[in-house]
Amino acid sequence: MNKNKKTTRYLWVVCAAVVFALVLMFTATAQTSLEKEDGTPSLYTEDILNQADISLGKYDKVIRTDSDGCVSLSVVRAFEVEIDYMGEKLVGYSTGGSVREAVESAGVTLTGAEDVTPPLATLVSEGMVIIVEADCEVTLTADGETVTVISKGTTVESLLDDMGIVLGGDDIVTPPLDTRLSDCTEIVVQRVEYKEETTTEIIDYGFVSEETSSLKSGTSKIKQYGIEGERTLVSKNKYVDGVLTESEVISDEVTREPQDQIKLIGTGYVASSPSYSNPSGGASVSNAAGTFTDASGNTVSYVKKLTGTSTAYYAPPGALTATGVPAYLGGVAVNPNVIPYGSKLYIVASNGSICYGYATAVDTGGALMSGSVLVDVYYPTYNQCVNWGRRNVTVYVLS
Numbered sequence: 001m002n003k004n005k006k007t008t009r010y011l012w013v014v015c016a017a018v019v020f021a022l023v024l025m026f027t028a029t030a031q032t033s034l035e036k037e038d039g040t041p042s043l044y045t046e047d048i049l050n051q052a053d054i055s056l057g058k059y060d061k062v063i064r065t066d067s068d069g070c071v072s073l074s075v076v077r078a079f080e081v082e083i084d085y086m087g088e089k090l091v092g093y094s095t096g097g098s099v100r101e102a103v104e105s106a107g108v109t110l111t112g113a114e115d116v117t118p119p120l121a122t123l124v125s126e127g128m129v130i131i132v133e134a135d136c137e138v139t140l141t142a143d144g145e146t147v148t149v150i151s152k153g154t155t156v157e158s159l160l161d162d163m164g165i166v167l168g169g170d171d172i173v174t175p176p177l178d179t180r181l182s183d184c185t186e187i188v189v190q191r192v193e194y195k196e197e198t199t200t201e202i203i204d205y206g207f208v209s210e211e212t213s214s215l216k217s218g219t220s221k222i223k224q225y226g227i228e229g230e231r232t233l234v235s236k237n238k239y240v241d242g243v244l245t246e247s248e249v250i251s252d253e254v255t256r257e258p259q260d261q262i263k264l265i266g267t268g269y270v271a272s273s274p275s276y277s278n279p280s281g282g283a284s285v286s287n288a289a290g291t292f293t294d295a296s297g298n299t300v301s302y303v304k305k306l307t308g309t310s311t312a313y314y315a316p317p318g319a320l321t322a323t324g325v326p327a328y329l330g331g332v333a334v335n336p337n338v339i340p341y342g343s344k345l346y347i348v349a350s351n352g353s354i355c356y357g358y359a360t361a362v363d364t365g366g367a368l369m370s371g372s373v374l375v376d377v378y379y380p381t382y383n384q385c386v387n388w389g390r391r392n393v394t395v396y397v398l399s
Contacts, residue, residue, distance in 0.1 A: 043071060059093035059105060081124055083108070084131045086154040094124040103130060136181040142189035144241075155180055156187055165189060172240070193239045196250070203229030205258040214337075215266025225341050226261030227324035229254065259324050292396055294346060295355050302396040306339075307350055308374030311367070312388035314381060321363035332356075333363035333376035344398040347375060349391050356393075 045064055048071060049056070056062065059078035064071065076095045081102045083090040092106035100120040103110060110116075114134040124130075140149050142165055151159050157177035160167065167173065170192035175185070205226035215221060234251035237244055289303050315327045323341050325331065332345065339345070339361050347356040356377050367373040375395055379385045 045073060048073060049075075059095065061095040079126050082129045084129065086133060087158070088154060092130070096123055096125070098122065099124055099130055103132060108132065136185065137183050138181055138185040138187060140187045140189075142187075143191065151181060156185075159187065160189070168192065170194065190240050191242075195237050195239065197235055197237055199233050199235065200255075201231050201233060203231055203254065203256075203258045205229065206260040208260045208262045209265050210262055211267045212264045213267050215264055217266050219266040221264045221266075221340050222261065222342060223264045223336065223340075224259070224262040225323050227259035229258030230256040292346070295348075295357065300346065300396070300398065302346070302398050304397040306374060306395045306397070307392065308395070309372070309390065310347070310356075310375045310377060310388075310393040311373050311390050312377050312379050312385035313365075314379050314385050323362045325362055327363070327378055329378060329380055330357075330359050331362040331378050332359045333365050333368055333378070334361040334374075335368045335371070336361070336364060339375075339395070339397065345375075346396040346398060347377060347393055350394050351392070354388070354391075356388075 045062060049062070054075060056075070057078055061076040061078070063074040063076065065074075066072075078093040078095045081092040081094050083092050083103060083106050085103075085106070085108055090106040090108065092102040092104075094102040094105070098120060099116060099118055099122045100110065102124050103116070103120075110120075110132075114132050116133075117131045118128070136151050138149050138151060138159065140147050140159070140163065149159065149163065151162065155177065156173065156175060156179045159181060160173070160177075167189070168191065172190040172192060174188045174190075179185070205228055207226070210223065232251075232253050232255045233249055236248045236250050238246035285304065285306050287304055289301065290305070291299050291301050294300050313333070319327050321327050321331060322333075332347070334341075334343075341361050343361045345359045345361060347359055349355065359377065363376075363378070365373075365376055368376060375393065377388060379388065
């Protein structure tokens with residue numbers, strides 16, 4: 001005899017006992033045991049079960065039959081039913097009712113889109129396993145592509161595994177990985193990357209004015225040209241799908257200090273233009289503007305013309321001039337009190353034997369400040385400097 005038959009026999013025995021007890025209780029001698037407070041007989045199912053000392057589980061079922069003054073109660077005990085809900089193991093309860101009732105007893109709300117085995121109307125028996133599957137149409141956006149996916153996966157995480165999408169430790173997934181899938185779920189995977197990046201920023205130079213009686217009142221001259229500074233920044237940057245979203249500066253260092261531009265403001269009277277007193281390096285100055293023809297045959301205007309002694313110099317690569325710029329061919333040294341820094345020049349040997357050409361005043365030196373040399377031209381090699389030697393030149397000041 002199987003367990004089901006044993007249970008049924010037990011229930012019929014209990015029922016017979018209840019019926020027999022009821023018959024006895026409705027006789028004059030036992031009537032008070034099921035009487036209500038007003039003395040009338042109590043025929044409520046709950047009272048009968050309590051009198052028979054029978055308790056019910058949440059899903060147990062009671063079948064009551066009233067016939068010819070006799071009340072018959074049958075108690076059907078619920079049994080557990082295993083439910084495989086889209087890969088998740090759940091427990092339902094049944095007293096032999098339908099598959100639908102058993103599934104819903106496990107807290108599952110069916111929408112009609114599920115595939116249920118056995119069918120929902122099937123009566124449940126002990127040992128039965130109910131399988132619930134559902135095809136979900138979801139939208140997945142990852143790595144720059146958006147696709148529509150039909151999946152039986154239960155969660156976002158299981159779908160990503162099925163699609164072979166590997167997540168980085170900082171990647172963002174919306175909705176969360178443990179979210180249960182349903183139709184029209186939109187899944188977005190955002191790739192997150194952190195980078196340490198180095199950038200440079202320019203530091204503006206300042207402007208300083210100095211008064212000097214060596215210049216006529218109402219005039220001015222640049223004594224020192226400004227040089228921009230530089231700072232180096234190291235930042236920890238967060239990129240989401242290649243777009244910078246956050247930046248944190250972790251290092252900030254000034255790698256080159258700016259140099260102020262100094263402007264001289266005249267406060268006095270100057271009788272004449274500065275000149276050199278050294279006979280070997282002395283210069284004659286013509287303040288009359290005019291024109292000359294350069295080596296290419298072009299007619300060029302100048303604002304002032306000077307003649308005097310010239311030498312040549314060279315420096316190692318990267319060497320800086322007095323104005324802070326690296327030494328270069330075309331950058332020459334002067335006395336800035338005679339030829340201000342930044343002046344545009346044209347330099348040629350007075351006898352026309354050699355032409356240095358167009359130049360800019362960017363540097364100075366001891367011989368220049370003492371007046372023994374008018375201009376010291378720069379060449380990148382020693383041999384070029386020897387070839388230039390020491391000679392008399394004409395310097396046209398263009399601006």
